[in-house]
Amino acid sequence: MTKTAKAALNSAMISQRARPEILAMGGYVSARSIENSTTGTIFLDANECAFEPFVGAHNLSRYLEQQPVALQDAICRWLDVSSRHITITRGADEAIDCLVRAFCVPGRDNIVICPPTFAMYAQSATLQNAEVREARLDNKFDLDIKLINQTTDKNTKIIFACSPNNPTANLMTRERILQLCADYADTALIVVDETYVEFADSESVIPCLDAHANLVVLRTLSKSHAAAGLRCGVAVARSDVTGLLQKVLAPYPLAQPVVDAALTILSAPSQAVLAAKRRDIVARRKEVVAALAACPDIVELLPSDANYLLVRVKDAADLCNKCRNSGIILRNQSHQPGLKNSVRVSIGSHEDMQAFIAVVKGETQEPRADQRVGTVIRKTNETAISVRVNLDAVAPVRIHTGIGFYDHMLDQIAKHGGFSVEIECDGDLHIDAHHSVEDCAIALGQAIRQALGDKRGIGRYGFFLPMDESQVKVALDFGGRFYLDFKADFPESHVGDLPTDMVPHVFYSLAENLQANLHIAVTGENTHHMVEACFKGFGRALRQAIRRDGDEMPSTKGSL
Ligand SMILES: *Cc1c(COP(=O)(O)O)cnc(C)c1O
Numbered sequence: 001m002t003k004t005a006k007a008a009l010n011s012a013m014i015s016q017r018a019r020p021e022i023l024a025m026g027g028y029v030s031a032r033s034i035e036n037s038t039t040g041t042i043f044l045d046a047n048e049c050a051f052e053p054f055v056g057a058h059n060l061s062r063y064l065e066q067q068p069v070a071l072q073d074a075i076c077r078w079l080d081v082s083s084r085h086i087t088i089t090r091g092a093d094e095a096i097d098c099l100v101r102a103f104c105v106p107g108r109d110n111i112v113i114c115p116p117t118f119a120m121y122a123q124s125a126t127l128q129n130a131e132v133r134e135a136r137l138d139n140k141f142d143l144d145i146k147l148i149n150q151t152t153d154k155n156t157k158i159i160f161a162c163s164p165n166n167p168t169a170n171l172m173t174r175e176r177i178l179q180l181c182a183d184y185a186d187t188a189l190i191v192v193d194e195t196y197v198e199f200a201d202s203e204s205v206i207p208c209l210d211a212h213a214n215l216v217v218l219r220t221l222s223k224s225h226a227a228a229g230l231r232c233g234v235a236v237a238r239s240d241v242t243g244l245l246q247k248v249l250a251p252y253p254l255a256q257p258v259v260d261a262a263l264t265i266l267s268a269p270s271q272a273v274l275a276a277k278r279r280d281i282v283a284r285r286k287e288v289v290a291a292l293a294a295c296p297d298i299v300e301l302l303p304s305d306a307n308y309l310l311v312r313v314k315d316a317a318d319l320c321n322k323c324r325n326s327g328i329i330l331r332n333q334s335h336q337p338g339l340k341n342s343v344r345v346s347i348g349s350h351e352d353m354q355a356f357i358a359v360v361k362g363e364t365q366e367p368r369a370d371q372r373v374g375t376v377i378r379k380t381n382e383t384a385i386s387v388r389v390n391l392d393a394v395a396p397v398r399i400h401t402g403i404g405f406y407d408h409m410l411d412q413i414a415k416h417g418g419f420s421v422e423i424e425c426d427g428d429l430h431i432d433a434h435h436s437v438e439d440c441a442i443a444l445g446q447a448i449r450q451a452l453g454d455k456r457g458i459g460r461y462g463f464f465l466p467m468d469e470s471q472v473k474v475a476l477d478f479g480g481r482f483y484l485d486f487k488a489d490f491p492e493s494h495v496g497d498l499p500t501d502m503v504p505h506v507f508y509s510l511a512e513n514l515q516a517n518l519h520i521a522v523t524g525e526n527t528h529h530m531v532e533a534c535f536k537g538f539g540r541a542l543r544q545a546i547r548r549d550g551d552e553m554p555s556t557k558g559s560l
Pocket of ligand 1: 090091092093094118162165166193195219220221222223228231232233
């Protein structure tokens with residue numbers, strides 16, 4: 001190709017529509033530019049320390065490349081693209097922001113969004129003082145090409161298409177996306193946000209990059225790879241656009257722990273596990289749709305190609321409130337055009353969805369009359385605790401004591417006991433764990449006792465449980481008299497953040513407040529196993545003891 005032919009091609013390139021000052025600037029030369037990293041062995045160029053900040057730290061002392069090569073390679077394998085075509089960002093959100101900053105001249109240029117849609121496009125444009133123009137989706141929530149064409153002008157730099165769209169959950173028609181690419185080939189970027197495409201029965205438009213130089217595709221690990229907290233996304237574009245994005249992107253956007261975790265996520269074994277989990281989510285989405293379809297308050301369930309549902313209901317604010325009262329948070333989308341009384345619901349775990357469906361069906365506001373529920377609110381100068389148990393429901397189980405290991409142990413009681421436990425504790429942990437641990441056990445014991453009521457129909461019970469080298473024996477009787485026999489010799493003073501001398505205290509408080517006779521004997525070598533075995537064994541013994549089997553009083557005395 002001759003020099004002039006090349007220049008002509010260049011000037012026709014969409015990247016020439018970027019802000020002139022971005023085109024003109026050189027971009028920051030970071031300490032870890034490719035040449036430096038590949039030729040150097042001793043790095044005295046960036047005022048870094050030559051040692052790691054703590055034992056076990058992995059590569060924290062040095063600046064990373066803006067686009068770490070190992071992560072580039074992994075993403076290229078994931079998306080089947082060349083590294084020239086990708087820009088790795090702190091989530092897709094940052095990619096959106098970089099696109100707007102690279103292309104929109106403040107106060108002059110505009111972007112086009114297709115509402116109802118994801119809010120960040122307008123957010124980034126407003127921050128850049130770029131006008132936000134709206135071309136509503138059509139009545140099937142698909143791209144309305146005619147309306148888009150009426151909305152754009154010579155200063156339109158980016159048209160955002162979200163597919164599957166958030167919040168309507170449907171894919172945009174591929175032909176319409178490609179039509180836009182063709183219509184705006186020399187004038188505007190067509191940014192296709194494919195955050196949820198892994199949940200859809202459809203291929204990415206990334207391969208269309210070969211035919212369309214103005215196409216940009218956004219992907220992220222946040223939703224499809226269960227890593228919203230990681231902040232790792234990618235913009236896929238032709239190399240001229242990639243170059244511009246990397247000029248406006250911060251010099252060191254990706255932290256080493258992020259890179260390490262992203263590499264693990266993108267490794268073949270993790271990818272296989274995550275793909276299977278996505279299939280579970282899609283299957284669960286179908287179950288939820290089936291369950292909700294039968295609910296009178298549901299007006300319409302929009303078909304979903306994503307890991308969430310958009311649900312039209314009779315009264316969106318009312319449903320959100322009801323759910324909130326049961327601790328379930330939804331996203332009311334009623335403010336969006338065309339989405340009156342619409343609520344967006346993510347597909348969570350099986351238990352989460354059971355809890356949600358129960359609220360929609362009006363089942364959880366009041367426990368059923370035959371369910372044994374206990375509620376205790378306990379406030380002292382040291383702790384404020386609320387406990388709710390339902391011995392005849394398995395969910396929800398939500399435990400927040402502020403002591404991680406103790407949460408894990410109380411969770412064992414709920415899981416192995418087979419009943420719903422909710423505990424919130426705000427305690428004086430700045431002093432130590434003692435008050436919180438003990439007071440939670442007291443309140444939990446009281447709540448279970450309250451739920452048991454007159455104990456009609458329950459069993460009585462014991463349990464043996466091995467856990468690796470440890471073994472626990474638990475015997476429990478709700479006979480109405482308190483006695484604790486606790487035999488343990490824990491080798492360590494703590495497991496996690498839980499002091500082991502608090503473990504007998506916990507069972508003392510539980511037994512006392514349950515008015516139960518409780519014998520626990522544990523042997524073993526590993527403190528974690530021993531402690532966990534106690535809680536699991538207690539849960540199992542409880543499961544037997546609280547189970548109702550008929551209506552008899554389990555005592556010849558006639559009461560317990
Ligand atoms: C959640 C979401 C994003 C944000 O992704 P991050 O990678 O977490 O920044 C982008 N686009 C859509 C449509 C989303 O729903």
